[in-house]
Amino acid sequence: MKWISRVSRPVISIAALATVLFVSSLKPASGTAFAVFSAWLIAPHVGMIAGLWWLLRKGTGSASWHVIGVIVAAGGILYLADIVFGEPDAQGAIAVLMAPLLQGAALATMVPVAPWLQERLHT
DSSP: OHHHHHHHHHHHHHHHHHHHHHHHHTOOSSHHHHHHHHHHHHHHHHHHHHHHHHHHHHTOOOHHHHHHHHHHHHHHHHHHHIIIIISOOTTHHHHHHHHHHHHHHHHHHHTTHHHHHHHHHHO
16 A cells, blocks of 8 residues: 555646646746646645545555546546647637546546445455
């Protein structure tokens, strides 16, 4: 369990850094816009790292929670990369702003799976 927590948090942090780099590539109009968009887009990453840290401190963390965090972070990066670099269009700005909501939906969908998966791994 220790190795997965040592890997997952840096991976999620790197995903947050990549998200900030994606925001800078969009060339926001001002520093305030850059800060607001960056904060909005890295909010799921900060929440996942805080949640994993809290579960680890509480003693209820499991490998499945860390894997879910990495999957959601990687999915968010792939989604943003596709929007920003793959198929840029006029609706891309709306799609970029929807990324944290979609990551939250993915996390909410996968959270019920974590205890089930952990139970299956130990039986």
